[in-house]
Amino acid sequence: MTIDLLPDDVVPRLRAAGCVFAEDEAEILIESADGDAGRLERLVTGRVDGLPLEHLVGWVGFAGRRWAVGTGVFVPRQRTELLVTEAVGIAPQEGPLVVVDLCCGSGAVGGAVAADLAAAGREVTLHAVDVDPVAVAVARRNLAGLTAAPGLTAAPGRITATASAGDLDAPLPRTLRDQVDLLLCNAPYVPTAAIAFLPPEARDHEPLFTLDGGSDGLDVLRRVIDVAPGWLRPGGHLLFEVGDAQVEAALAHAAAAGLTARVVEDEEAGALGVVATRP
Ligand SMILES: C[S@@+](CC[C@H](N)C(=O)[O-])C[C@H]1O[C@@H](n2cnc3c(N)ncnc32)[C@H](O)[C@@H]1O
Known part of the structure; x- marks a missing residue:
C-alpha cells in the first residue's frame, strides 16, 4: 500500500x-x-x-547529517552541535589532524567534526571510544559510512576512523600521546539527583550510565580533564559540554590541570561548553 x-x-x-x-x-x-x-x-x-523517535526510526539528524542510533544508545542532542562548530573553527589550519572522541556514543560528535574537516580538504584521523560495546557497534557503523561517503571521498580530504570499547582513554594507542589536536568529550554530566527530572525519553530509554555524572555531574569530566594534557599536543584543545551550574567547577578543574579554559555558548540552542587548551 x-x-x-x-x-x-x-x-x-x-x-x-x-x-x-x-x-x-x-x-x-x-x-x-x-x-x-x-x-x-x-x-x-x-x-x-x-519510545524515542530516533530509536524507532533508527537515525538522528545531527550537524547536517544522518547518524544511526539504536535501542540503548544515547541520542545525540542538537545542542551538542556547539562542540562540533567550535572544534571545526579552532582546528589548526595546516597539516593532518588527530581527533579523539571520548564517550563517543553513536560516534556522531567526532564523526561530524571529521566529516566537516574532510569536506574542507583536511586529512583526519579519528579515534572514538565508549565504554559500552553496544554504542561502539553503532559508532563503527556510522564511522564506516563516513569513510565511505561519496560526498567526502570526492573531496580532497580523507578520514581514517576507528571506534574502540573501553574506559575513557584506556584503548587509545600510546603513540597518540602529545599528538591530539582536538579531544572531544560529551560525557554523562547530569547530576544524579536531577535524573528523575529528565524527560521520559531519556530517563526511561537511555541507560543510566549514559546520563549520570555523579553527585555534581562532573565525575567523568574531571577524569577526562585530568588525562587530557597527556594526549593533547601543545596548543591542542579539549572540548566538552556542561550545564550552567557546573561551569565554574569545570573551569577551575581545567586550570588546576594546567589547561587554559574558556566558556563557549549558543544561547538559542541552550548549549554551554568549555574549550580547554594545552599551553
Ligand atoms: C551523554 S552520552 C554522549 C554520547 C555522545 N558523545 C553524544 O553526544 O551523542 C555519554 C556516553 O559516555 C559513555 N560513557 C560513560 N562512562 C564512560 C567511560 N568511563 N568511558 C567511556 N565512555 C563512557 C556512555 O556509554 C555514553 O555513550
Whole structure:
C-alpha cells in the first residue's frame, strides 16, 4: 500500500501523547514507514507509548547529517552541535589532524567534526571510544559510512576512523600521546539527583550510565580533564559540554590541570561548553 498523504489520525495521536513537534515527527515516521501501513502503525504506537523517535526510526539528524542510533544508545542532542562548530573553527589550519572522541556514543560528535574537516580538504584521523560495546557497534557503523561517503571521498580530504570499547582513554594507542589536536568529550554530566527530572525519553530509554555524572555531574569530566594534557599536543584543545551550574567547577578543574579554559555558548540552542587548551 502506498501512503502519499499524512493519515489523518497520526498528528492528533502524537499530539495527544504529548509530542510537541507532532507534525515534524509524523513526517519522519511516515518516511520511515516507506509506504507500509502496518509499519507506520507500529511506529506511531511505539511513539505514543513513549519510545524515542530516533530509536524507532533508527537515525538522528545531527550537524547536517544522518547518524544511526539504536535501542540503548544515547541520542545525540542538537545542542551538542556547539562542540562540533567550535572544534571545526579552532582546528589548526595546516597539516593532518588527530581527533579523539571520548564517550563517543553513536560516534556522531567526532564523526561530524571529521566529516566537516574532510569536506574542507583536511586529512583526519579519528579515534572514538565508549565504554559500552553496544554504542561502539553503532559508532563503527556510522564511522564506516563516513569513510565511505561519496560526498567526502570526492573531496580532497580523507578520514581514517576507528571506534574502540573501553574506559575513557584506556584503548587509545600510546603513540597518540602529545599528538591530539582536538579531544572531544560529551560525557554523562547530569547530576544524579536531577535524573528523575529528565524527560521520559531519556530517563526511561537511555541507560543510566549514559546520563549520570555523579553527585555534581562532573565525575567523568574531571577524569577526562585530568588525562587530557597527556594526549593533547601543545596548543591542542579539549572540548566538552556542561550545564550552567557546573561551569565554574569545570573551569577551575581545567586550570588546576594546567589547561587554559574558556566558556563557549549558543544561547538559542541552550548549549554551554568549555574549550580547554594545552599551553
Ligand atoms: C551523554 S552520552 C554522549 C554520547 C555522545 N558523545 C553524544 O553526544 O551523542 C555519554 C556516553 O559516555 C559513555 N560513557 C560513560 N562512562 C564512560 C567511560 N568511563 N568511558 C567511556 N565512555 C563512557 C556512555 O556509554 C555514553 O555513550
